[in-house]
Amino acid sequence: MTKRKQTAAPEEVLDALESHLAVTLKPVTPSREIVQRLRTRIYMPAREEIALRLSDWRKLFLVFGGVLSGMMLLITVARAFYYLVGRRGPV
Secondary structure (H helix, E strand, O other): OOOOOOOOOHHHHHHHHHHHHHHHOOOOOOOHHHHHHHHHHOOOOOHHHHHHHHHOHHHHHHHHHHHHHHHHHHHHHHHHHHHHHHOOOOO
């Protein structure tokens, strides 16, 4: 019978790596200006506003159709490009 190499379990490797990084990397606190700018940029709408947006099915249908049309256009262009480039033999 052949001997199998003893390897560490993935959990042990990740634990060792995490403990090493915890010692090596020190936490950094961001400045108050950066936090304030992020708070003004990030906007989380209220539940009622989200429900209102989803209930507007005409706009949702228009967005969904636009995304599908864009994907179909992208696939068509990619296939045409592959057809034109792939048909050429070695020069």
